Amino acid sequence: MEKISVKVCTGTTCFVMGGANLQELHDLIPRKYGDKVEVSGSPCLGLCSINWEYSKAPYVKVNEAVVNEATVEKVLAEIDKQIGNN
Ligand code: FES
Structure with missing residues (x-):
């Protein structure tokens, strides 16, 4: 199974x-999922500017899914959903 990012x-x-609060x-995540899920910080994902108002x-992105x-x-x-689907 691919790692979830x-x-x-x-x-x-x-x-x-x-x-x-998401920090x-x-x-x-490492405590709950061990090495099945990789968590990292990311500079602006470019989503906030699509519709500022x-x-x-x-x-947060979980693989390609945007939360x-x-x-x-x-x-x-969302992680549980994706793990369940694999
Ligand atoms: S600051 Fe998070 S998507 Fe832009």
Whole structure:
């Protein structure tokens, strides 16, 4: 099975819109999934500027899936969904 790649946006928009709370994913994910899931920070993913007014930051990408208005729970749910599909 391919590793799942999680990219937590650390760009300014995402960070101020709640991305700061997502930093705990860097501890949680390795504890919960070991080396099945790789988590990294990413500079602006380019998603916040698509529609600034209705921006749904913070954004996290789980492989190709975009999680908007991301919370720790939403990101873990997306990882579980993708692991279940493999
Ligand atoms: S700052 Fe996160 S997508 Fe732009």
